Amino acid sequence: MQDYKKITELPSKYNDLELMDTATILTNMNKEDKLIADAVSLVIPEVTKLVDALKERFDKGGRLFYIGAGTSGRLGILDASEIPPTFGLSHDHVIGLIAGGDVAIRKAVENAEDDTVQAWKDLEAFEITKNDTVVGIAASGTTPYVIGGVKEAAARGLLTACITNNPGSPLTQAVEIPIAVNVGPEFLTGSTRMKSGTSQKLVLNMISTALMIRIGRVKGNKMVNMQLTNEKLVDRGTRYLVEELKIDYSEAEKLLKKYGSVKNAIDASKG
Structure with a gap:
């Protein structure tokens, strides 16, 4: 060498x-x-x-x-x-x-x-x-x-x-x-x-x-599987749901907190 x-x-x-x-x-x-x-x-x-x-x-x-x-x-x-x-x-x-x-x-x-x-x-x-x-x-x-x-x-x-x-x-x-x-x-x-x-x-x-x-960890152009470890990320995930599901912010936030991730919330809502 x-x-x-x-x-x-x-x-x-x-x-x-x-x-x-x-x-x-x-x-x-x-x-x-x-x-x-x-x-x-x-x-x-x-x-x-x-x-x-x-x-x-x-x-x-x-x-x-x-x-x-x-x-x-x-x-x-x-x-x-x-x-x-x-x-x-x-x-x-x-x-x-x-x-x-x-x-x-x-x-x-x-x-x-x-x-x-x-x-x-x-x-x-x-x-x-x-x-x-x-x-x-x-x-x-x-x-x-x-x-x-x-x-x-x-x-x-x-x-x-x-x-x-x-x-x-x-x-x-x-x-x-x-x-x-x-x-x-x-x-x-x-x-x-x-x-x-x-x-x-x-x-x-x-x-x-x-x-x-x-391998399916992204949907559209969104980080739908991101970990919700702080308020910034909870807000980001909530806004993702507002955009994807055409619902208001408070409803989206409730869904996110119930299902723990953007992907789970979307799957539950569309399933």
Whole structure:
């Protein structure tokens, strides 16, 4: 891997950053950020393939696991953590794992990402089956924790995919469905929490949201299975019912509180 040329490590197009005033720094960062969505658009075929494969596996009781280190690991955990409140699916369907364990979510854990066997040990704790899918996330495409995890998962018959920012990297070669978003060099050389991280978040949004739509957790364009954990969400759900059922607000609120979710209220009213 030492000879592998990483796009994410190439020098920034900008130099003497410390001599720039704040407005210039921000303007140049924004110029680079504008390139991200176009780069993501080029990998839609691969994301489509993954979502369709995930749909088939979820219908059989499969789960989605994200594994990563550092920023990439945290982004996977973020995406997984938002599934229950947004789509009302229990937390054990989409699971994010990070090198170094939960403590690494907030603090860097020294050398954790260099362990080639720990990812599979972390996955084994969830009683992995062949209907499960493992997606490795690594901007560099060389993280040992991630590569070791997807290789072992593939050897055990699981579907494997990756999200990386280096096309042709070792990680892309280790998975069945490689998603490689080439966003070019970072504004701050090598700082993959910037463009690379943003592109990963966009792809994760696409994967999980499209999957939830495909497995029936959305109706129309509404989050009908969202968890009603605060007044804002109760109000949102009530307004969904007003629009869908053509009833007044107070009646909609009563229905929502009686049935516990927008979907249940709609089904009960139309059943």
